[in-house]
Amino acid sequence: MPIEIRAWDYRNATDDEVAAFNKCSNQMRAERLPDDPPTPLEETLQGLKNFPDYIQMALWTAWSPEETEMVAYGLAQYSLEDNLHMAQFAISVLPEFRRQGLGMEFLSRIASVAKEQNRRLLITDTTTRVPAGEAFMQRIGAERGLETHTNQLTIADLDRNLVRQWQERAKERGAGFEIGMWEGRYPEEDIDAIVDLHGLLNQQPFGDLDVEDFTYSADHLRQTEKTIFARGYERWTLYVREKETGQFAGYTELLWNPNRPAIISQGMTGVFPEYRNRGLGRWLKAEMLDRILADRPQARFVRTGNADMNAPMMKINNELGFKPYIAECVWQVETEKVAEYLSRHG
Numbered sequence: 001m002p003i004e005i006r007a008w009d010y011r012n013a014t015d016d017e018v019a020a021f022n023k024c025s026n027q028m029r030a031e032r033l034p035d036d037p038p039t040p041l042e043e044t045l046q047g048l049k050n051f052p053d054y055i056q057m058a059l060w061t062a063w064s065p066e067e068t069e070m071v072a073y074g075l076a077q078y079s080l081e082d083n084l085h086m087a088q089f090a091i092s093v094l095p096e097f098r099r100q101g102l103g104m105e106f107l108s109r110i111a112s113v114a115k116e117q118n119r120r121l122l123i124t125d126t127t128t129r130v131p132a133g134e135a136f137m138q139r140i141g142a143e144r145g146l147e148t149h150t151n152q153l154t155i156a157d158l159d160r161n162l163v164r165q166w167q168e169r170a171k172e173r174g175a176g177f178e179i180g181m182w183e184g185r186y187p188e189e190d191i192d193a194i195v196d197l198h199g200l201l202n203q204q205p206f207g208d209l210d211v212e213d214f215t216y217s218a219d220h221l222r223q224t225e226k227t228i229f230a231r232g233y234e235r236w237t238l239y240v241r242e243k244e245t246g247q248f249a250g251y252t253e254l255l256w257n258p259n260r261p262a263i264i265s266q267g268m269t270g271v272f273p274e275y276r277n278r279g280l281g282r283w284l285k286a287e288m289l290d291r292i293l294a295d296r297p298q299a300r301f302v303r304t305g306n307a308d309m310n311a312p313m314m315k316i317n318n319e320l321g322f323k324p325y326i327a328e329c330v331w332q333v334e335t336e337k338v339a340e341y342l343s344r345h346g
Contacts, residue, residue, distance in 0.1 A: 003071065003097070005105055008061045010048045018045050020070040021061065028092045032129050032326070040259050046230040052223040055079060058113050062093075062102055071097045074106030076113045076122075082215040086121040086332075087114045091136070103136055108342050114335045121210055122335055128327040140341045142333035146207035146307055151317055152325035153302040155292070159321065163286045170283030174240070177249060177280065179287050182237040185225055190248075191218045197239070197251045200270030205307045209332055233257045238288050240271075240280050249275035252284040256296060264292060266304035269313065282316055289320070 008017070019041060026038040051057065055077050062072035072093040078086070089110045093102050114122055123145070126133035186194050198216040228235065239251040250271030256264050266288070271280045292299055303325060306313055 003062050003065060003100070003102065004067065005060055005062045005102070005109075008059045008073075010057075010059050011051070013048065017061075017070075018048065020063075021048075021073065024070040024073065024094065025092070027094055028130075031095070032127055036263065037260055043231045043257075043259055046232070047227065050227045050230040052220070052227055054081065054220055054223060056117075058109075060106060060109055062097075062105075072102045072106070074110060076110040078114075078117060078119055079215075083212050085119060086123055086211065087117065087119040088123050089114075090124055091133075093132075095132075098132055104342065104345065107140070107338060111335055111338045111342065115339070120335050121332055122338060123209065123211075123330065123332050125328055125330045127329075134329065137331045137333070140333060141337055142331040143208070144329050145209035145332040146205075146330040147309070148305060148307050148328045148330065149324045150303055150305050150326040150328065151322040153317075153320060153322045155300055155302065157321050158289065158293075160293070162319070163289050166279070166282045166286035167290065170279040170286070173279045174283060176243055177240050177275075177278075178243050179238060179240050179283065181291070182239070184229070184235060186221060186237070191221070193248050194237075195221065197248055197270070198268075200250070200272065201268055203270065203273075204268075205309045207307065207309060207330075209330060228255065231257070232259055236288070236291065238284055238291075240275075240284055242275075248272075250280050250284060252288055254288060254292075254302075256299065261298040262300040264296065264299045264302045266302050269316075281312075285316060285320065 010021075013021070022039065022041045022044040025044065029036070029039065056079075057075055057077040059075045060073065061070050063069065064071050072091075074089070074091045076087050076089045078088065087110075091103050091106045091110075110122065114120075124137070125148075126137060128134070195216050195218055198221065199213075201216075202213040225235075233255045234257070235253065235255050237251060237253045239248055241248045250269075252269035253267040254264050255267065269281060269284055271284075289302070292302065302322075304317065304322065305328075306317065308314070
């Protein structure tokens with residue numbers, strides 16, 4: 001019997017469908033992250049129910065011949081407000097169902113959505129822990145756009161003297177600045193300035209990727225908050241600002257989920273260009289680690305994603321003891337090229 005692929009209305013999914021999706025995604029998560037616990041069903045459910053409205057997503061699922069288990073899924077997502085030339089996509093197939101044409105079936109649907117939305121470029125990422133993904137992208141003629149790593153710090157190996165040195169040095173070099181923290185929801189009175197801080201994400205290196213600046217707004221941030229908090233995450237945002245003017249100079253952010261208590265996800269760390277070379281980035285990193293040591297004793301690892309070409313941030317992380325954990329690559333391919341490939345290969 002053939003494997004059935006069907007469009008999935010994830011916002012109105014039944015309990016059985018969400019349970020099947022949770023099981024399938026956890027099986028593939030274990031391939032990528034064998035050291036991590038599975039994602040609980042409730043977290044998956046809340047993530048689907050609270051997916052941000054400013055991102056459009058089409059999702060398809062593949063079911064076993066008996067229609068009892070989900071064996072694969074694919075998705076295409078895109079923004080209506082920026083990077084109108086591209087869509088991002090993902091295809092995940094359980095190992096025992098690979099090399100049976102499911103990837104091609106999903107790719108065909110993804111390319112159709114991209115064409116309908118006038119998205120000329122498709123972008124996705126792969127990891128060396130799942131070689132099938134890289135092989136698939138090479139087969140369809142995609143280009144490597146950005147080499148990245150998830151880097152990990154083992155907290156037990158952290159040089160606490162170095163953390164203290166960075167804190168003391170920053171207080172001298174950045175005497176006109178102060179550190180503060182928002183826990184949980186961003187304060188409404190600072191939301192416009194926080195939107196500007198998020199604009200620092202556009203100053204990260206994007207390698208050869210054909211992408212434009214991403215747009216951020218207060219509404220985007222609030223929707224993202226709704227999603228991450230619904231999934232059970234707790235968030236700390238440390239900021240540094242100029243005492244005299246009250247202007248924010250930079251920030252760093254982390255997420256922690258009690259469903260994975262040993263792991264902390266370190267998000268963006270950035271400082272505006274006019275405030276750089278004063279040790280503020282190191283100060284933010286050191287202060288964040290100091291607070292983790294004090295308030296998250298159950299945490300054993302800190303993970304962060306970095307572009308391999310981001311030399312300044314890599315230097316800071318290497319000094320702290322971060323080591324490569326997962327090698328990843330962001331790929332890009334023209335939608336027309338995908339259509340031609342699909343046409344040639346049926």
